[in-house]
Amino acid sequence: SKYEYIKAFESRDEIIPDVFFAVRVDGRVFRKFAERHGLEKPVDERLVTLLNETAGHVMQAFSGQVGIAYGHSDEYSFIFRRDATIFGRRTSKLLSVTVSLFTSAFVCGWAGHLGGSTPLRDTPSFDARLVVLPSFRHVRDYLAWRQVDCHVNCQYNTAFWLLVQKDKLSLDDAHKTLRGTDTGMKNEIMWQRGVNYNNLPQVHRKGTVLVWDRALDVPDDRALPKPEAVCADRVAGARRIICLHCDLIRAPDDDLLLFGSLQNPDAEALR
Amino acid sequence: SKYEYIKAFESRDEIIPDVFFAVRVDGRVFRKFAERHGLEKPVDERLVTLLNETAGHVMQAFSGQVGIAYGHSDEYSFIFRRDATIFGRRTSKLLSVTVSLFTSAFVCGWAGHLGGSTPLRDTPSFDARLVVLPSFRHVRDYLAWRQVDCHVNCQYNTAFWLLVQKDKLSLDDAHKTLRGTDTGMKNEIMWQRGVNYNNLPQVHRKGTVLVWDRALDVPDDRALPKPEAVCADRVAGARRIICLHCDLIRAPDDDLLLFGSLQNPDAEALR
Amino acid sequence: SKYEYIKAFESRDEIIPDVFFAVRVDGRVFRKFAERHGLEKPVDERLVTLLNETAGHVMQAFSGQVGIAYGHSDEYSFIFRRDATIFGRRTSKLLSVTVSLFTSAFVCGWAGHLGGSTPLRDTPSFDARLVVLPSFRHVRDYLAWRQVDCHVNCQYNTAFWLLVQKDKLSLDDAHKTLRGTDTGMKNEIMWQRGVNYNNLPQVHRKGTVLVWDRALDVPDDRALPKPEAVCADRVAGARRIICLHCDLIRAPDDDLLLFGSLQNPDAEALR
Amino acid sequence: SKYEYIKAFESRDEIIPDVFFAVRVDGRVFRKFAERHGLEKPVDERLVTLLNETAGHVMQAFSGQVGIAYGHSDEYSFIFRRDATIFGRRTSKLLSVTVSLFTSAFVCGWAGHLGGSTPLRDTPSFDARLVVLPSFRHVRDYLAWRQVDCHVNCQYNTAFWLLVQKDKLSLDDAHKTLRGTDTGMKNEIMWQRGVNYNNLPQVHRKGTVLVWDRALDVPDDRALPKPEAVCADRVAGARRIICLHCDLIRAPDDDLLLFGSLQNPDAEALR
């Protein structure tokens, strides 16, 4: 039709070739959402399981194009391989389809994980953004950044809710008590209330890493982090996605289980 | 943390001020989705109602920033006012939140509209794109473009399914029969099979327009298109959103019901 | 060659259709350049003439695609028609060719205007930027913005150099004296030193507007601002470009001489 | 002023951190320019010298931010270090200032190199574009791409002008003769007319590489390509820029003279 000229007003937004990129989704006003649905504080493991399963679904949907995913709190990051070709690398397609799949799987999965006791009261939603990561070094730093965030939040929130729940402090007073405290002081606050930070579940302190199972490719004698949880196969015959709660910051660049799916097998030395 | 420098790799993607823009969501592989869920052909009115309600939910969520929305088939377009400030006009926030809200409301609403007979079998998803519309003329042409698309699809699909369902043609043969036919020939095909195109429901031929009810502002003596369906109030005291199935192409620029919420009341002559 | 894949790393940067845009060039560190070449303060009319001629050359080079240009101090803005198709509206081509043509003509023209007394000592250079202007209203406001800048600079600089040259104030003391003064106070300072701001040459106070001569198209009985200076024809038979030093802020939208080349003759009412 | 809101219509165009980028300038319609100025075919060494000096001037102007430059025919590419901070990495500033400096120095330098016999008849101009290069590998491939282009052009043009000048073929017939010929056939054509391609000057076959002299840093015992020409010092005490006509494709990644200024001295292994 004579109106089709309007198509030219869409922006061209292809990501340049040969760079990695992350799409990060983050729950909108999840503080309030958690409140309204009476989620456990600071971490509700049913929510964690739902988010991990949701992310596994997204990762499957993009077949091998996502090499690793990482999530904690109300966010999940999907790291696409540098050779990903999906949607012609168009930013708006990548952003919108990732967040739509995520939202859809989250809502569909809710009943199975939290629905019994906690019916869905609002329509939960997520934002998304795309971050270009020009080299493997930037991928490592991106993941480290998010995992440091996980750790810092975990410490703060654990201490915070102990002050509120054990000491009966008001929310405001709990924040005031923690203002300006360093890591050591927060650990001390937990310790005095019977919590040893290092004994908190790994999943709280480290978040969750999703990777493709490379069982067959990995030499038996390499010590691998033990997967604590395993996503069910979704597509018959498809490769499995496994959940780890391991440290991403200290892992070596050539950790095949963590990073082997992010680069071509023949990438020189997994740079 | 020392990793925070990674935040600088996010792109800055604010839309320039003072332009309208459309966010269009479109169902991913809905042909297959419709098939798997046994939806009625060519138009399943339960789906239409669900999509309209879903879009109404999105429009409410952005308060007054969306001035008009239009949908048909598996797509919906939200036209934002030129003075919209939401999310600082950041493209990725606008895209991702719109499509996430849409997906969430669609999945949440499914059971109420189609769930009884048709449980949700996959996780439906949508893509989204953003189209900058520099002037009101472009808004009109954008809407006209989508409504022409609705009309063309409606004609084609109605004729197509008559050939398949009445004449027992194979899908391939039906497509072949229609190849190269013009409007008149398609109308003839329908006519011979007992269908008068012009008597098809407005909603099939025109799609759905969502606008804010301006009942109080509109002089009684102005002939307004009669709203055929009305979304329920969602927020107590909030302005209502109403559904119309009217012609968007021939409407005058100063049609207050259609376009009055898209521009400031004091915009000179609603240009 | 196998290296040609690198071409895909160039960005796609087309401007959307149907919007006006300005390319503004601005001299780099012209304060120092003016100093080193002993230019007259605050305005050296030889420089003004050179800049105007240079801009006329650029405007000619883009044939009819630039509808109006405006310059003052060390800057010039070229407003492209909303239907400009040049270089497929690619931002980097538009930016780079405009600033390159400008620089080239400036250097080539130097000897003719200032060369006798003032040989070129450095290689002068300019930056450039592109500003999207979605409607004619934004074009008007863009031009007004630059002309207000001209006026404010003219007032400040005239007062400033009077303090320096007549009162023998140091540069620092002159700045201090003017800090916080309003328009009235600056006029007073000039007045006391024998200068009536309103009697300064128009070109100082208003800068220069370049437009295409529409002598033949314009009805005789319309009062047109009188062109004070006229660029020589550059291409035999080509339409002439004329220089005006008129007020751009108060001019009516339908001033054919100023804005008639910016829009199609058949644009409805020159909106 | 109330018009300043227009500043928000400028686009934000910062290049992401930590990537290299090339700015390539290319002469506009230089075929015609060369013709009008009677330049020697296929390569006029006076033009080459002028272009090299011009590029050296640009490289100096950006201090150490450009690590290497490469040019041939009417084009020059400047490769910026991945840690370049100049102009806040704003694309339009980088593009416009590079091409403006280049144009200015070219015009200013003309008289010294070609002016005697060949006064400048038009205002020469250049376009420019910016190419993001995410890794050192892409820098290598970018340079290889341009040098292959140099080689292919050199072969074609040398054969072409031999056919025109020795065989008195028309331009059209010369093109027809060369259509579909491979490297070997072109070499044969040259050979039969007394030209051994491999004996053509390096500068014709390889173009020119500009690098920072690292004389003091480079161990004596490393065999370095011998600089054939040397730019004069421009700034007293500044590091020198030297011209090479060496092969960029086969050079090893750790060639300090070629690539040592492109990366920090402490970059791990010059990756």
Ligand SMILES: Nc1nc2c(ncn2[C@H]2C[C@H](O)[C@@H](COP(=O)(O)OP(=O)(O)OP(=O)(O)O)O2)c(=O)[nH]1
């Ligand atoms: N009770 C509870 N809250 C959680 C859990 N996981 C995340 N949250 C809450 C804690 C935080 O307040 C919030 C995540 O922080 P954000 O910075 O994403 O802020 P929020 O989502 O509220 O707002 P936003 O729209 O992202 O700006 O979600 C959980 O397992 N249990």
Ligand SMILES: Nc1nc2c(ncn2[C@H]2C[C@H](O)[C@@H](COP(=O)(O)OP(=O)(O)OP(=O)(O)O)O2)c(=O)[nH]1
């Ligand atoms: N049976 C049935 N099908 C519908 C209805 N509404 C839309 N559809 C189908 C018809 C079309 O095949 C499809 C929409 O066409 P699209 O061009 O969006 O293609 P599709 O979604 O299949 O793929 P895409 O991922 O958008 O490229 O949805 C409906 O009410 N009933």
Ligand SMILES: Nc1nc2c(ncn2[C@H]2C[C@H](O)[C@@H](COP(=O)(O)OP(=O)(O)OP(=O)(O)O)O2)c(=O)[nH]1
């Ligand atoms: N003496 C003299 N100076 C002039 C004349 N026209 C412009 N200038 C000087 C006055 C200002 O200091 C300068 C223009 O101001 P800008 O804001 O463009 O700053 P400048 O070019 O120094 O630095 P920039 O690289 O643009 O940030 O040029 C003139 O006719 N005579």
Ligand SMILES: Nc1nc2c(ncn2[C@H]2C[C@H](O)[C@@H](COP(=O)(O)OP(=O)(O)OP(=O)(O)O)O2)c(=O)[nH]1
């Ligand atoms: N005679 C002569 N011509 C040269 C020399 N160096 C470059 N040229 C000419 C040969 C080519 O026709 C032209 C460069 O080719 P381009 O692909 O850049 O095309 P051109 O500049 O004509 O058009 P453009 O505006 O870049 O699309 O410049 C030279 O040293 N001598």
Ligand SMILES: O=P(O)(O)OP(=O)(O)OP(=O)(O)O
């Ligand atoms: O859906 P279209 O026709 O506007 O085009 P697209 O979405 O850009 O392409 P596709 O849906 O085929 O990916």
Ligand SMILES: O=P(O)(O)OP(=O)(O)OP(=O)(O)O
């Ligand atoms: O809108 P906000 O506050 O969430 O801003 P943001 O850009 O999402 O920032 P962050 O990365 O801190 O969520």
Ligand SMILES: O=P(O)(O)OP(=O)(O)OP(=O)(O)O
């Ligand atoms: O010069 P090219 O071949 O890289 O391509 P372009 O400059 O984008 O195109 P053109 O010079 O023909 O405008």
Ligand SMILES: O=P(O)(O)OP(=O)(O)OP(=O)(O)O
């Ligand atoms: O780099 P500057 O300081 O010139 O910054 P700018 O973006 O050019 O700002 P302005 O529009 O004030 O010249």
Ligand SMILES: [Mg+2]
């Ligand atoms: Mg946020």
Ligand SMILES: [Mg+2]
């Ligand atoms: Mg959140």
Ligand SMILES: [Mg+2]
């Ligand atoms: Mg969060």
Ligand SMILES: [Mg+2]
């Ligand atoms: Mg599509």
Ligand SMILES: [Mg+2]
């Ligand atoms: Mg679809």
Ligand SMILES: [Mg+2]
């Ligand atoms: Mg569709």
Ligand SMILES: [Mg+2]
């Ligand atoms: Mg500036």
Ligand SMILES: [Mg+2]
């Ligand atoms: Mg300046």
